[in-house]
Amino acid sequence: MGPDGHRRQLVDLAKLAGLPSGGRAGRTALIEAAAAKWGVDPAGLTARDGAVTDGTQSISYGDLVAEGLDRSFTEDELAALPLKPHADLRLVGQDVHPLDLDTKTTGQAIYGLDAKVDGMVYGVPMLPPTRYGSKVNSVDDSAAKEVKGYLETVVLDDPSGTVPGWVVVLGKTLHAARMATYEISVDWTAGETADVSEDDIQARSRELIDSDAGSILHTEQPETRAAFDAAAETLEAEYTTQSVLHFQMEPVNATVFQNADGVWETHAGNQWQSLILPTLAAALEVPADKIVMRSYMLGGGFGRRLNGDYIVPAALASKAVGKPVKLVFSREEDAQFDSIRSPSVQKLRMAFDEGKAITGMEHHAAAGWPTQVMAPGFMPKGVNEEPYDPFAIDGADHWYSVGAHRVRAISNDLANATFRPGWLRSVGPGWTNFAVESFMDEAAHKVGADPLQFRLDHLKAEGLNAGSAPNAVGGASRQAAVLQRVAEMSGYGQTELPEGTAIGIATTFGQSRTMPTWTAAAVKLAVDAETGDVAVEKMWLAFDCGTVVDPDGARAQCEGAALWGLSMALHEGTRIEDGNVVDLNLGSYTPLRMVDVPQIEVAFVESTEVPVGLGEPGTTVIAPAIANAIFNATGARVRHLPITGDAVLAALES
Structure with missing residues (x-):
């Protein structure tokens, strides 16, 4: 075989190493080749630093390939390959120098x-005056x-x-x-949406929620009618969010x-x-x-x-x-021309028995669907065989044990026709979790329970919430653990605070049930009694993302995500008028400013589980923690994002 053939084999090994189990497969193929060459047991060999060795002799990967390396793996063989023991990991868990850092900081990066x-x-x-039809x-x-x-x-x-x-x-x-x-x-x-407003889009969402439209997600018990028919008490609330730009x-x-x-x-x-x-x-x-x-x-x-x-x-x-x-x-x-995050309307209901135990919960969410508009082939089907956009409902299918649990995702056709809905950092969980965690707080107060203990009592690792390999091992118990951790970090419920100042908590699983990043936050804030303005003083966050690969990068991702969540909770939101967004620059669209950045404390749970994502989970948990802190500080429940001073004052007066 000539040099080009050897190069191709090395490239094939590199490609294999980029696949699930690929690194293990490449290492195994090289070790087996060296063991055959030396007539020794492969178990006594290691592959490291470009060579295979038995402690007394070594051979480079390149030489092994040059001698002829022909090894393939079935899917079953790949799945059976052993992982390197966690104690033997040399790079994972260490701070590294990002490959793109130097060019970004010197201005040499090419955009x-x-x-x-x-x-x-x-x-x-x-x-043109409208996104479509002009x-x-x-x-x-x-x-x-x-x-x-x-x-x-x-x-x-x-x-x-x-x-x-x-x-x-x-x-x-x-x-x-x-x-x-x-x-x-x-x-x-102009096209047909030239007169459409945000109010029109939200009214359409409410109309759709009141209909039978939408897809019912796969939960353990999606039929809730019996639970609500037999309920001694019920709780119901609506949560809304405005359109959000990327900028x-x-x-x-x-x-x-x-x-x-x-x-x-x-x-x-x-x-x-x-x-x-x-x-x-x-x-x-x-x-x-x-x-x-x-x-x-x-x-x-x-x-x-x-x-x-x-x-x-x-x-x-x-x-x-x-x-x-x-x-x-x-x-x-x-x-x-932005692919904005669609405005949304969510209606949540909960049923309680005579002992105040939860017997059922419903979550109905309507918004524009980015995946439906741009990549419909990626949409799975619900139990009623209707497709749904996971990026517009993930988070509503939470890990709390609530008895019968119905989650309905509804596409707002008017939103889809007015603008091109887009994916924005944290996608659906950025607003579905605002509703879930605000509602869990409301439910706790309704039954007279401590909001922290109420959540812990319902994060039970049982049934579907027990979790599964590879990404969700431990299930709800791991979410309970990060919630307990952040409560301890912040002193939630244990610290005497000035009037108008409080700490709120919330917990999410970051993104989707198939790859959860267990996340919890506590936010300390003060509310101005005259203006309703909210000043966030400190945020605590705890994450269980499995194995932390790059600690410094992980912390940076979590801090950035949390600040993005803070920005969308208190500052970011535009409106649709005459078929277009009204805020076109940063004079009127005002994200979080540096002067408003609070102290942030981040903790990671030590874990040897599979690493999962960290770019977005921190975004999902901040808004509900803020809303819950505002309630603790003032008794006002705010159910709309962004949370403005006027909205807080209105809630106080209601």
């Missing part, structure tokens, strides 16, 4: 905005022709339907293209051209290339294998760049003019 191609022109979009009637660019560097204005023809009614203004420079947009007049016919640091952009080989190249930061590739192929009317997507650093994604729709208008503009086009969105255009 989409840095892309350059010979002969390219710059494009700026002029957005049509260009006429364009008057006569005044723009006086702008130095202005080239032309292109009305896009989009067979994919991604950017209907779009106009792209082209210039020799970005400045020229931007200045020209101020001199161009476009007459549009990632780098506005979306893309550079597209057809190269000398007739292949279309796209240059952009993108989180999910295979999602937008078929759409690009439809828009350009070429086979997908005639498109190459070159990905750059994101400049902030947080779910926005999962949807690569911003690449489509750049591609269409390039096709129209026969030149490379670099399309750059302003902050305002980025906000208007």
Whole structure:
């Protein structure tokens, strides 16, 4: 076998190491080859630092491959391969130097905005009045022709339907293209959602909740009618959230051209290339294998760049003019074209028997569904055979033992038609857990129980809540453990606090039941009695994410996620008016400022279990902890996000 063949084998081993069980398989194949060469028992060999050794002799991986390495594994063999003992792990659990840190801090990292191609022109979009259904009637660019560097204005023809009614203004420079947009007049016919407001969307959610629409999730006992018919008491509450924007640091952009080989190249930061590739192929009317997507650093994604729709208008503009086009969105255009987190309405109910024990619970949630709009093939089916978007309901199927448990996910068709719903950091659990953990707090107070003990009493590792391998071993008992841990960290219920100051708690499982990250938070805050404004003073968080691979990176992820959760709880929220979001820049859309960042204390449960995710769980738990702390401080129950001072005052008066 020649050098190229050896290289291919090494590449195949590297690929294998990137698969589940792949590292174990590669190590096993190398050890077996060395053992056969030396005529020894493989059990006495180790593979480390690029070589296999028995303590007295060694051979490099490359030499083993050069001598011929032909080993394959069945799925059963892969599943049976032993993991390296936890005590033998040398890198896991150690702080490491991130590979991308140096280029990011020195300014050498290349982002989409840095892309350059010979002969390219710059494009700026002029957005239509509605996301869908708009049509260009006429364009008057006569005044723009006086702008130095202005080239032309292109009305896009989009067979994919991604950017209907779009106009792209082209210039020799970005400045020229931007200045020209101020001199161009476009007459549009708006789509059918031109008069839709956020109130309309929320009213549609309530209408759908009151109907039989939606998908019933798989829970242990999804039929709740008997429990509520026999209930001695019931509790019911509605929770709502506003539309939320991404506002990632780098506005979306893309550079597209057809190269000398007739292949279309796209240059952009993108989180999910295979999602937008078929759409690009439809828009350009070429086979997908005639498109190459070159990905750059994101400049902030947080779910926005999962949807690569911003690449489509750049591609269409390039096709129209026969030149490379670099399309750059302003902050305002980025906000208007955002794949926002949909507003939501949730209705929760709970049934109690005469002894105040929970006998049943229902959770009905309606919102726009990003997966339905952009990747419907990823939607599973519920017990009633209706598909549902897990990214718009995860978290509602909680780990509490509540008897009969019905979870219904409902797609808001008006939301889906008005904007393109998107995935935003923590997705559904960012708002479903606000409802679940606020409602559990309300339930505790209704039956006169301590909110901490009430939760612990219902986090029972039994039935479906017992958990399962590989990701959810221990189930509800691990969620109870992080809740107990954060209560101890914060002194919840044990500390005398000034009037108007309190600590609230909440616990979630981070993302989905199939890969839970057990999470709990306590938040200490003070409420201004005159304005209702909330000042968060400290946040405590505890996580059980299994084995912590990179402690410093894990802590950074958790702190960032918690601050994002704080931002969405108190500050972030726009509204839909006339079919579009009303907040287009940071003058009116005001995320958390540095001056409002509280102290944060993070703890990880030591564990040898399978590592799971940490980028999003910390986001999910902050809003309910804040709402519960506000209730503890004032007696006011706030059921809407974001929580404003006016909302707190209104709750106090109700």
